[in-house]
Amino acid sequence: MEKEVLILAIESSCDETAAAVVKNGREVLSNTIYSQIDLHTLYGGVVPEIASRKHIEKINQVIKTSLKEAGVTLDDIDAIGVTYGPGLVGALLVGVAEAKAIAYASGKPLVGVHHIEGHIAANYVEHKDLEPPYLCLVVSGGHTHLVKVNSYAEYEIIGRTHDDAAGEAFDKVARAIGLGYPGGPKVDKVSKTGRKDILAFPRANIEGCPYDFSFSGLKSAVLNYLNSCKMKQTVGNNLNTDNERQIKHSVYETVFSGDDLIDPEQGVTVADVAASFQAAVVDALVSKTMAAAKDLGYTKIAMAGGVASNSALRAGMKEACEKAGYSLYYPSPILCTDNAAMIGCAAYYEYIAGTRHGFDLNAVPNLKLGER
Ligand code: KG4
Ligand code: ZN
Numbered sequence: 001m002e003k004e005v006l007i008l009a010i011e012s013s014c015d016e017t018a019a020a021v022v023k024n025g026r027e028v029l030s031n032t033i034y035s036q037i038d039l040h041t042l043y044g045g046v047v048p049e050i051a052s053r054k055h056i057e058k059i060n061q062v063i064k065t066s067l068k069e070a071g072v073t074l075d076d077i078d079a080i081g082v083t084y085g086p087g088l089v090g091a092l093l094v095g096v097a098e099a100k101a102i103a104y105a106s107g108k109p110l111v112g113v114h115h116i117e118g119h120i121a122a123n124y125v126e127h128k129d130l131e132p133p134y135l136c137l138v139v140s141g142g143h144t145h146l147v148k149v150n151s152y153a154e155y156e157i158i159g160r161t162h163d164d165a166a167g168e169a170f171d172k173v174a175r176a177i178g179l180g181y182p183g184g185p186k187v188d189k190v191s192k193t194g195r196k197d198i199l200a201f202p203r204a205n206i207e208g209c210p211y212d213f214s215f216s217g218l219k220s221a222v223l224n225y226l227n228s229c230k231m232k233q234t235v236g237n238n239l240n241t242d243n244e245r246q247i248k249h250s251v252y253e254t255v256f257s258g259d260d261l262i263d264p265e266q267g268v269t270v271a272d273v274a275a276s277f278q279a280a281v282v283d284a285l286v287s288k289t290m291a292a293a294k295d296l297g298y299t300k301i302a303m304a305g306g307v308a309s310n311s312a313l314r315a316g317m318k319e320a321c322e323k324a325g326y327s328l329y330y331p332s333p334i335l336c337t338d339n340a341a342m343i344g345c346a347a348y349y350e351y352i353a354g355t356r357h358g359f360d361l362n363a364v365p366n367l368k369l370g371e372r
Contacts, residue, residue, distance in 0.1 A: 005351065006070075008077045008102070009344030010063065012095030013087025013115050014141070015039075015046045016337070017058040021070035021077070022344025025352075026124045029070035031334070031341040034058045037182060044181050045171070052090035059098050066340070074106050081347025084112040084357075085367025086142065092363035100359050111347045112357040116143055116369050117155065119304040121349065122335040122342035127302075130329050135298040137289045139313070140305030141167035141184075144285075146211050146292050147369065149302070152349035155370045158296075159211030159288060166281055166307045169215035173222050173277050177270050178256030187274045188310050190258035194275030196312075198268060199225065201280040203287070211292045218280050222273065229263045278312050286316045293326060302329040309333035 004023055011018040015036040021029040036054045040046045067073060082099035085092060096112075103110040120136050132152060138145040144166045146159030164172070167184055174183025179190065201221045204214040258271030293301055301321060307313060308330050321328040335342060364371075 005078045005348055006076055007079050007081045007344040007347045009081040009340040009347055010095045010099050011083045011340040011343045012055045012091050013083045014091060014338055015051050017055045017062050018340035019063040019066035020340035020344045021066055021072055022341055025345050025348030028125055028341045030066045031339055032062050032066040033339050034062050041181050048088045048090055051088060052094055055091055055094035059094055077108055079109040079111050079351050081111045081113050081343050083115045083343050084361055085364035087115055089363050089365040096361055096363050110357045111350050111355055112361050113343050113346045114367055114369055117346040118342040121345035122304060122331040123302045123329050124345050125335055127329045134300035134302055135293050136302040136304055138304045139166040139307035144213050153353045157369055161213040163214055163216035169219050172219055176223055176226055177273050184307060187278055190271045191275040191278045193258050194271030196275040196279035198272045199276035201276055203280055203284045211288050213284060222277050282312045282316045286320050290320050299326045301326055306337045309336040
């Protein structure tokens with residue numbers, strides 16, 4: 001019988017302090033996440049300094065809980081996996097230093113993992129049949145990539161964003177329409193009551209780069225639309241003064257709901273703008289992914305990253321894949337957003353491929369996918 005490999009994984013690249021125990025790359029024994037989101041919501045986004053300080057405060061507790069929930073001790077663990085990039089340097093350093101300390105004290109091997117490799121590997125937890133090669137659409141707060149997953153440890157980026165990442169666009173537009181932070185889940189939620197065809201926002205195509213993305217034009221189109229509504233002085237006339245005051249003093253907090261009117265003359269609501277924006281993002285993501293799959297002969301498509309939990313994206317990809325006869329894979333929402341289980345999955349495949357890092361492992365904030 002094949003030997004069991006248990007990985008203790010640590011993730012601290014952004015605002016989640018997380019640890020997990022993963023067996024043989026696919027079975028999650030524990031997945032402990034301390035989310036700092038409430039703390040950063042006060043500032044409308046992640047404050048790097050605060051994130052690092054909170055990681056320091058929480059990391060030992062999160063690891064202890066994770067080992068306990070998995071019903072194992074450090075002695076049972078075969079290797080320590082840790083995200084060492086990309087991400088916020090001060091945040092990454094907490095996890096890396098912790099992992100090095102545990103590896104040193106316990107004599108266990110240390111395996112550094114690329115954060116995006118982790119997002120992709122999250123698919124292995126619930127899809128036991130998924131094996132490379134396949135095409136993966138990675139859509140997170142910091143990345144929008146189309147990736148050829150050639151093997152468990154070999155990745156090739158064939159499409160990327162020229163400006164904002166998809167998640168970043170969601171967050172910025174959410175802020176602009178008064179939904180606050182974190183933007184993606186809020187836009188997703190209010191869009192369910194909005195009309196996605198009411199506003200024709202642009203879908204960018206980049207000449208000569210059929211698989212690349214661009215969301216800055218879309219973001220500007222939304223902002224221009226909002227400004228034109230304001231110019232008509234319709235927003236001010238139809239929102240109560242408390243709302244107006246809040247907008248002036250804090251662009252970060254949630255000040256509108258989906259039913260609030262953006263353009264009362266035309267009856268356009270916040271939910272309509274959200275739904276129309278979301279439809280433009282989804283169209284771009286689905287059409288480019290499907291084009292790449294068709295051109296390159298992939299019939300297996302996976303999605304990964306925080307935006308992969310978006311309900312319209314899931315529905316759009318599902319419809320397109322069913323039509324084309326392709327298989328579609330995506331993780332549950334809890335495994336789409338940052339967590340350590342996904343790092344444990346990726347670390348396992350790196351571990352069996354022979355990847356080992358020394359005690360000189362450092363945080364690499366702009367680590368490239370496929371780099372060692
Ligand atoms: O993968 P992730 O947790 O962190 C990074 O590695 O960046 O992704 C976070 C991003 C944020 O921009 C968030 O707004 C977005 O994922 N997001 C969503 C949804 N849930 C999270 N975007 C759209 N719809 C969602 N349901
Ligand atoms: Zn992430």
